[in-house]
Amino acid sequence: MKRLTIFMAVMALVVALMAGSVSAKQNGKNRVTYNFKGVVQEVAVDGSYVVVDVTGGNKRARDHLGPQSFAVTPDTRIEVDEQRVNPSALTAGDRVKVQSRADKDATEFDARKISAEHDED
Numbered sequence: 001m002k003r004l005t006i007f008m009a010v011m012a013l014v015v016a017l018m019a020g021s022v023s024a025k026q027n028g029k030n031r032v033t034y035n036f037k038g039v040v041q042e043v044a045v046d047g048s049y050v051v052v053d054v055t056g057g058n059k060r061a062r063d064h065l066g067p068q069s070f071a072v073t074p075d076t077r078i079e080v081d082e083q084r085v086n087p088s089a090l091t092a093g094d095r096v097k098v099q100s101r102a103d104k105d106a107t108e109f110d111a112r113k114i115s116a117e118h119d120e121d
Contacts, residue, residue, distance in 0.1 A: 047087035
């Protein structure tokens with residue numbers, strides 16, 4: 001009787017672990033990379049978000065043309081002329097590329113990387 005109880009407990013644990021593993025893998029499969037191209041319209045004073053008028057990008061990004069707000073997190077890499085900078089270095093009118101990784105059907109995005117090049121006259 002004791003062996004049966006231990007066996008059942010071990011089997012329940014194995015099933016729970018397998019279910020969690022499958023769920024984690026499934027969530028990873030639903031995430032895709034969005035590559036947006038556009039022009040900065042606004043940068044939050046506190047640097048927490050950037051609004052970009054999206055004019056192009058990869059297929060998934062083109063489904064979101066027009067003004068799009070991107071959350072800027074501590075992990076967001078921001079570059080101007082290939083130099084790492086703070087969000088305050090971005091200004092309205094800058095042409096940018098924004099990379100985000102999100103669910104396939106996402107409507108809100110965290111920026112993984114924002115890159116801009118300033119024209120030198």
